[in-house]
Every structure is written in structure tokens, then in C-alpha cells.
Amino acid sequence: MSARDAMQPKDATAPDGGRFFVSGGATGPLTRRAQVFDADALRRSHTRIAHEIVERNHGADDVVLVGLYTRGVAVAHRLAEAIERFEGVTVPVGALDVAFYRDDIGLRPVQPLGPTEIPVDIGGQVVVLVDDVLFTGRTIRAALDALTELGRPRAVQVAVLVDRGHRELPIRADFVGKNLPTKVAEDVRVQLAEVDGAEDGIEIWGPEGTA
Amino acid sequence: MKHLLSIADLERADLDELLDLSDSFVEVTQREIPKIPALRGKTVVTLFFEDSTRTRLSFETAAKRLSADTMSFSASTSSVRKGESLLDTVQTIQAMGVDAIVVRHPCAGAAHRVAGWVDASVVNAGDGRHQHPTQAVLDLLTLRRHRGTGLDGLRVLFVGDIGHSRVARSGVQALATMGAEVSLAGPPTLLPESLEGWPVTVAEDLDTVLPEVDVVYLLRIQRERLGAALLPSLREYTTRYGITVERAARLKPDTLIMHPGPMNRGIEIAAEVADGPASLVTEQVANGVAARMAVLWSILGSGGRIA
Numbered sequence: 459m460s461a462r463d464a465m466q467p468k469d470a471t472a473p474d475g476g477r478f479f480v481s482g483g484a485t486g487p488l489t490r491r492a493q494v495f496d497a498d499a500l501r502r503s504h505t506r507i508a509h510e511i512v513e514r515n516h517g518a519d520d521v522v523l524v525g526l527y528t529r530g531v532a533v534a535h536r537l538a539e540a541i542e543r544f545e546g547v548t549v550p551v552g553a554l555d556v557a558f559y560r561d562d563i564g565l566r567p568v569q570p571l572g573p574t575e576i577p578v579d580i581g582g583q584v585v586v587l588v589d590d591v592l593f594t595g596r597t598i599r600a601a602l603d604a605l606t607e608l609g610r611p612r613a614v615q616v617a618v619l620v621d622r623g624h625r626e627l628p629i630r631a632d633f634v635g636k637n638l639p640t641k642v643a644e645d646v647r648v649q650l651a652e653v654d655g656a657e658d659g660i661e662i663w664g665p666e667g668t669a
Numbered sequence: 670m671k672h673l674l675s676i677a678d679l680e681r682a683d684l685d686e687l688l689d690l691s692d693s694f695v696e697v698t699q700r701e702i703p704k705i706p707a708l709r710g711k712t713v714v715t716l717f718f719e720d721s722t723r724t725r726l727s728f729e730t731a732a733k734r735l736s737a738d739t740m741s742f743s744a745s746t747s748s749v750r751k752g753e754s755l756l757d758t759v760q761t762i763q764a765m766g767v768d769a770i771v772v773r774h775p776c777a778g779a780a781h782r783v784a785g786w787v788d789a790s791v792v793n794a795g796d797g798r799h800q801h802p803t804q805a806v807l808d809l810l811t812l813r814r815h816r817g818t819g820l821d822g823l824r825v826l827f828v829g830d831i832g833h834s835r836v837a838r839s840g841v842q843a844l845a846t847m848g849a850e851v852s853l854a855g856p857p858t859l860l861p862e863s864l865e866g867w868p869v870t871v872a873e874d875l876d877t878v879l880p881e882v883d884v885v886y887l888l889r890i891q892r893e894r895l896g897a898a899l900l901p902s903l904r905e906y907t908t909r910y911g912i913t914v915e916r917a918a919r920l921k922p923d924t925l926i927m928h929p930g931p932m933n934r935g936i937e938i939a940a941e942v943a944d945g946p947a948s949l950v951t952e953q954v955a956n957g958v959a960a961r962m963a964v965l966w967s968i969l970g971s972g973g974r975i976a
Contacts, residue, residue: 555693558707558735563970570689570966573696607702 488645488663494620494638497658503635504533507617508540510633515584518545520612522583524552526601527571530589532650533619537588552576554587556600580609586633590648592618595629620660622646638662670967672784672791676802676839681846684809685818687963691810694959694966698734708737711768711969716759716783717794718744718774723930723954724794724803728771731961737969740767755779756786763787768969772796790968801835804929805843807960811953812884815925821848826878827869828910829888829937830859830895836929837888841869852878855888855910858899875910879919887912887928887937903936910937917942925949 495503512518518541525534531553538549557563557570587601598616605614617633622640640646644664649656670683679687697705713732715725725741732739742762749758755774762770769790772780777799784791795801812820825844831837831853841851845868853860854872864871872878879885890906900906907913912926917939920926926938926947934940943950 557693558697558705558966558970563707567971569971570693573693575696603706607700607705 486665489666491644491662491664493659493661494636494646495658495660500619500635500658500660503619504536505540507633507635508537509544511537511586511615511617512541512545514615514632518547518549520582520584522550522552522576522578522580522585522611524554524576524580524585524587524601524605526587526589526597527553527555529648529650529653530554530587531572532652533590533617534586534588535652537586537617550578552578552580554601554604556597556604559600559603561596561600574604574608576608580605580611582610582612584613584615585611586615586617588617590619590650591646592616592621592629592631592634593624593646595625595627598629599627619648620646636660672780672793673802673964673968674780674784674791674793675800676805676843676846677800679802679843679846681848684806684843684846687806687960687967688810688813688818690963690966691806691956691959692814694734694962695810695814695956697962698955698959704734704736706736707966707970708732708735711735711737712740712766713737713769713771713965713969714740714742714762714767715771715794716742716762716773718749718755718772718779719795720745721773721794723957724773724801727954727957728792728794728803728961728965730958731965734958735962735965735970737768737965740765755782759783759786763789769965792964792968795835798833798835799838801839801929802843803957803961803964804836805839806964807953807957808840808886808927808929809843809847810956810960811927811949812925814952814956815949816883819848820844823849823884824852824882825849825884825886826852826854826872826882827886827888828854828875828912830890831855831888832859832861833891833894834888837886840886841867845869852882854878856900856906859895876916876919879916880921882924883921884925884927885912885920887926887932889929889931890933890936892933907936911935911939912937912942913939914941917945917947920947927953930954 515521523534523538525531534551538551541549553575555570555572555574557568560568615632618631619635620638621631621634622638644662647661649659651658715728729739767789771792771794772783773794774796777797779796780791780793793800827837844851852870852872854875927949
């Protein structure tokens with residue numbers, strides 16, 4: 459699970475407008491606990507992940523970066539820019555909406571976040587699914603289903619900025635910006651300039667009165 | 670959103686959301702395998718008391734593309750012919766366990782009645798001359814895909830039998846909600862008796878306004894609903910209100926032509942115009958599936974934020 463799950467509004471009157479940000483089991487008011495990444499750390503993290511993707515795949519020729527709405531798409535574009543910068547290869551970037559493949563349709567509001575756009579045939583390619591936060595793994599499961607209907611990639615890998623644990627499915631990330639131990643009740647809040655119009659950063663928020 | 674009975678139930682933000690959703694579904698319908706598991710396990714029944722080709726097929730296609738199960742009911746092949754009432758018919762369907770009922774009926778308000786009887790969601794697929802909300806959604810979608818998201822100030826002219834037209838009633842409301850400027854043209858006998866509450870102007874002379882509009886929306890001459898008193902002759906209608914090749918030549922080069930179908934070629938629209946580059950008729954049909962997917966998803970899938 460990622461930011462997307464949290465983007466489904468739990469409470470439309472929440473101070474942040476009720477949309478976005480990661481919600482685990484969080485209920486009630488949350489306060490800021492810690493900043494995990496500032497803009498510089500985030501940039502370094504992007505750069506490292508980009509290098510790792512190229513290294514693992516012996517180049518970037520067959521790689522397609524597929525971002526999961528909303529922040530995953532922004533991260534995918536950043537990774538592609540980084541790869542282009544140091545490798546001189548233009549990696550195709552797609553956007554995937556997994557809403558229709560979720561396993562909690564009907565259990566809570568699930569809204570598509572944008573049209574799926576994959577610019578190339580993914581058959582035989584290495585698809586790197588890109589998201590901001592890996593949590594329960596249910597978003598990635600839905601994404602794997604969604605991908606299957608678009609073609610048969612040679613391999614699928616997962617890149618995330620933050621792995622916060624608490625997996626509910628046998629899913630793991632191949633490329634991780636930071637492993638971040640969290641409590642279920644905490645939120646991991648990702649802010650990206652091109653999505654949120656504010657400075658890059660990742661913060662942990664938790665219920666008041668707990669440590 | 671529990672039901673979709675009238676376009677008047679939707680505000681601009683709701684329509685915007687529905688159209689954004691529809692864009693997602695347009696992408697799905699263009700895939701090699703145009704099917705997603707979104708509504709697996711849901712059952713949609715189409716309950717049609719009037720003849721229909723595209724609306725019914727469109728709803729069934731939309732439901733199937735979403736992996737819902739579909740059942741289909743036609744008055745002409747059912748126990749209605751044995752005298753079964755609407756209430757009994759609906760209760761029978763309800764007892765089979767359905768999640769959504771798509772209703773078309775010749776009486777205005779029928780879908781509304783059905784919605785009051787059942788637990789399932791109800792979508793109005795046309796009730797008499799009253800409403801046809803999903804047609805309005807697909808028309809907005811089609812225009813938006815051509816003109817971009819802002820329909821503010823778009824000049825749309827409806828031509829023809831406005832009085833009998835549920836397409837016009839829903840379409841005018843929807844377009845006005847989105848900020849378009851709507852005008853009507855047609856024989857005075859085929860305009861509504863009162864235009865009170867209609868956000869429209871009436872064009873006195875068709876040929877004067879044609880060069881000024883961005884969209885010409887043609888309505889079908891509903892021969893099954895018209896007597897000689899309302900429309901003396903089809904040929905006279907065509908002469909005065911049909912979009913002939915000559916009339917089409919008076920339009921701006923980028924004016925779009927729409928028609929909800931089925932078309933009477935040679936009456937309200939010349940075949941050359943219907944098949945010409947300005948015509949959006951087949952696109953309307955294609956977008957109809959995506960728009961209805963959006964409606965079904967909003968009702969059955971999302972847990973409901975719209976309306």
C-alpha cells in the first residue's frame with residue numbers, strides 16, 4: 459500500500475482536505491513526529507535508485523518505468539530524468555491507475571486518479587513499478603493485475619521511496635530509498651514539488667500523546 | 670451516488686468528476702483487452718419498456734467491460750405482455766438479487782418510481798420525454814474530448830423536435846451547468862409549451878444563427894410520437910430545419926455536429942453531413958460506453974463520492 463491508499467478520503471473534513479497522504483490505521487488527529495527526508499536527501503535517494511535500476515538491468519535499454527498515481531508518476535519521471543542524465547538513455551515513463559484492480563472496492567471509497575497511459579508495448583520489457591510508499595503491498599498487487607492486462611513484461615520490479623513495513627501480502631521492493639520502521643497508526647506523508655506545489659520532503663506523523 | 674435519475678441531480682463538480690472518470694474508462698475501452706475487474710460479482714439488469722439499440726447495447730457493453738454480470742429484460746418478450754405490472758416486474762427482478770437496474774420507460778418519472786421500490790441502484794436510461802441523463806454525460810464527454818475541459822461559453826444550438834426530446838431536456842441542463850450557452854431552433858409546434866426554467870434562448874431564424882454556433886445538436890424527428898397536426902410534412906421540415914449540405918456549408922469550419930441517433934438520414938441530417946468530418950455521431954456512440962462505465966462505477970464501485 460502506498461500513498462494512493464491514503465489518498466482515498468477517509469474523512470473529507472480532514473485538515474489536509476481529506477485526500478492524499480498515507481493513512482495506516484490512523485484515526486483522530488495526528489501530529490508531526492519527524493522529518494525523514496528533506497529535499498536534498500530525497501534527490502540523492504532518487505539518484506541512487508536510478509543507478510541501481512540501471513545496474514541491476516545491465517543498462518536501461520529494456521526498462522520501462524511505470525508510476526502509480528499520483529506521486530509514483532512524479533517519482534518515475536524523476537528517475538527517468540536521472541537515468542537520462544548519467545546514462546544518456548531515454549527511458550519510457552508510463553502512468554498506471556490501479557483503482558479498478560483493488561481488492562477493497564466496495565469496502566471504502568475508491569476513486570480512479572487518472573487515465574492509465576503506457577507509451578510503449580511492455581511485452582518483453584522490464585517494467586519497474588514506481589511508487590512513493592510501500593506499506594501493505596495491496597497497491598502493488600493491484601498493479602500487477604493491471605499490468606497483466608496490458609502485456610507480458612519479461613520482468614517486473616518495484617521501486618519505492620519509502621518502505622514502511624507492515625506487509626499484508628508476499629510482496630517486496632527491489633529498490634528502496636529508505637527502510638522506515640513505523641507503527642500502523644502512523645502516517646508517512648510524502649510531499650513532492652510537482653504534485654503538491656510545496657518543497658520536497660517526507661515526514662512521519664503520529665497520534666498525539668504517543669511516542 | 671445511489672441512483673442517476675436526472676441530470677439535474679448533478680452539480681458542476683459532480684459532472685466534472687464523472688467526466689474525469691469517463692476519461693479513465695475511454696483509455697480502458699481502447700485497450701487490446703478492454704475489460705477490467707472493477708465490478709466483479711455485481712449484477713446489472715437492463716429493463717427496457719421501449720425499443721432501443723444503442724442505449725441498451727451501450728449499457729450492457731459498459732457493464733461487461735467492468736466485469737459485472739448482465740441480465741436483460743424487454744417488455745416485448747416478457748410477462749408484461751401477460752399483464753404484469755411495473756411494480757410486480759421490478760419486484761421479480763429485485764428478488765433475483767441485482768445491484769443496479771437500468772430502466773427505460775415511455776412514461777416520465779418511471780425510473781423515479783422504480784427507485785422508490787427497490788434497494789438496488791437505478792439508472793434512468795430514458796423516461797418518456799423527461800430525462801436521459803447518461804446521454805447528456807456522453808455528449809459532454811464527447812465535446813470535452815474535442816474542446817478541452819472548459820465548455821464555458823461554448824455556443825450550442827439544438828435543432829428539431831425539442832418538445833418530445835428527453836435528450837434535449839437532459840442535454841440543455843447539463844450544458845448549461847457546464848457554462849455553455851444553449852439556444853434552440855425548431856418548428857414552433859415542436860418547441861416545449863413553456864420554456865420557463867430552461868436556461869436557453871430561442872433562435873428565430875436558423876440560417877442566421879448557424880454561422881455563429883460552435884456545436885449543432887440535431888434531434889431525431891420522432892415519427893412515432895408526431896401526428897399530422899404537429900408536423901404537416903417531412904419535406905417541409907427538411908427544407909426549413911434539416912441540416913442539408915447547403916446549410917452545413919454556412920457553418921464555421923470548426924463547428925461540430927452531433928446527433929443522439931438513430932438518425933433519419935435525409936430528414937434532419939443529410940447523409941453527407943452525417944458522414945462528414947464535422948460529425949461526431951460515431952464518437953458519441955463510442956464515448957457512450959465509457960460514460961456509462963463511469964456512471965455504473967460511481968454507483969456500484971466507488972463507495973460513492975459523487976453527489
